[in-house]
Amino acid sequence: xxxxLDHESPVLARLFAxxxxxxxxxxxxxxxxxxxxxxxxxxxxxxGAWESVDEVDYVRAYREGLEAVRVGPLVIAxxxxxxxxxxxxxxxxxxxxxxxxxxxxxxxxxxxxxLSDLDLVGRSVLDVGAGSGILAIAADRLGAAxxxxxxxxxxxxxxARANAALNRSRARFLEGSLDHPALPRTFDVVVANLYAxxxxxxxxxxxxxxxxxxxxxxxxxxxxxxxxxxxxxxAGAVPRLRHEGEWVLVEVEVPR
Ligand SMILES: C[S@@+](CC[C@H](N)C(=O)[O-])C[C@H]1O[C@@H](n2cnc3c(N)ncnc32)[C@H](O)[C@@H]1O
Numbered sequence: 001x002x003x004x005l006d007h008e009s010p011v012l013a014r015l016f017a018x019x020x021x022x023x024x025x026x027x028x029x030x031x032x033x034x035x036x037x038x039x040x041x042x043x044x045x046x047x048g049a050w051e052s053v054d055e056v057d058y059v060r061a062y063r064e065g066l067e068a069v070r071v072g073p074l075v076i077a078x079x080x081x082x083x084x085x086x087x088x089x090x091x092x093x094x095x096x097x098x099x100x101x102x103x104x105x106x107x108x109x110x111x112x113x114x115l116s117d118l119d120l121v122g123r124s125v126l127d128v129g130a131g132s133g134i135l136a137i138a139a140d141r142l143g144a145a146x147x148x149x150x151x152x153x154x155x156x157x158x159x160a161r162a163n164a165a166l167n168r169s170r171a172r173f174l175e176g177s178l179d180h181p182a183l184p185r186t187f188d189v190v191v192a193n194l195y196a197x198x199x200x201x202x203x204x205x206x207x208x209x210x211x212x213x214x215x216x217x218x219x220x221x222x223x224x225x226x227x228x229x230x231x232x233x234x235a236g237a238v239p240r241l242r243h244e245g246e247w248v249l250v251e252v253e254v255p256r
Contacts, residue, residue: 011046012036012195018044021153022100023195025222066096069103072116074138076103079166090141093166094134099156101132107193107219110242110249111135114217115191120144126209127171128178128192128202129220133160135191136171140164144189147171150180178205186210191217196225199250203232212256219249226250 015023015036023036034048041050068077075091077083085091096102103109115125115135121143127136130149133156139147149160149171160173174180190210192199199206199218210216221229226248230239233252242249 010197010201013198013201015046016152016198018042021098021155066102066104069109071103071109071112074103074112074116074141076112076134076138078102092134092137092141094132094137094163095166097132097159097162099132099151099153099159101130101134101193103134106244106247107221107249108134110219110244110247111191111193111217112138114219114242114249114251115139115142115189118142118189118215120189123188124148124184124186125189125191126150126183126187128190128206129194130160130173131156131193133163133171133173135193136160136173137164137167137169139189139191140169140171141167146184148183148187149173150176150178150183152177178202178209183209186214188214189217190214191219193220194218196221196228199229200232203229207234207254210254212254214254216252216254217249218251219247221248221250222246223248 012023020036020038026033066078068075068081068083073088073090075083075089076094077091078095079093094102101108115138120139122145125139125144125147127149130136130151133149136147136149154175157173157175164171187209188211190206206216223246229250236255237252240251
């Protein structure tokens with residue numbers, strides 16, 4: 001659904017709330033465009049046009065071209081590759097399915113790198129917007145005491161659980177978000193790969209879920225929009241920014 005939409009507005013949050021199963025921002029010939037994927041055409045009150053997309057061909061082409069991705073000690077590999085592991089490397093098997101997250105997107109890699117740089121041994125990790133489950137499964141591989149993923153898209157949950165089973169991972173997945181009633185009250189680390197505007201909306205809910213002194217890792221943020229996320233952080237928080245291409249991860253230790 002291409003359209004010249006205002007990137008400073010909470011349009012992406014709106015699109016997901018309206019049932020989008022994915023969305024991204026592109027340069028576009030006429031200026032910035034937002035592409036959102038819906039399972040069917042809906043009567044939306046937004047500027048733009050509908051275009052039908054052949055999902056099956058895309059997935060097949062994508063699968064065939066996939067290579068293993070190395071981030072810190074993690075090697076994210078589709079099951080048809082057999083990467084030779086160096087000392088200290090750990091493999092996470094992940095086949096592309098309908099859920100986002102194979103390690104090939106900059107934002108996923110930024111989150112994997114940030115998780116790899118933390119000492120997760122004995123820590124609890126919440127992955128908000130788990131998609132394929134890659135971040136929670138990686139956190140479990142990195143020694144987290146518990147790793148839990150939540151996603152508002154019900155279709156992702158069986159995919160993430162299947163990926164956890166494939167990896168013999170203890171990571172668990174639930175349909176929902178930060179307000180899920182079964183969530184433990186707080187976590188040592190909360191990681192989320194969503195969008196700048198969504199992070200701003202969810203900031204208070206994130207902060208309620210991180211222990212004082214714990215870490216908040218927020219990616220899916222275009223560099224030109226990172227100021228929105230930084231502005232929404234609590235007073236006294238000193239963000240560290242990691243960049244890959246046009247994407248940023250904002251990392252912050254939650255003030256005690
Ligand atoms: C970009 S994918 C991230 C997947 C994976 N964590 C990764 O880093 O590759 C974002 C996921 O967040 C989910 N999502 C969007 N808004 C959400 C919200 N408010 N709470 C929980 N999940 C959300 C979407 O359904 C989607 O699966």
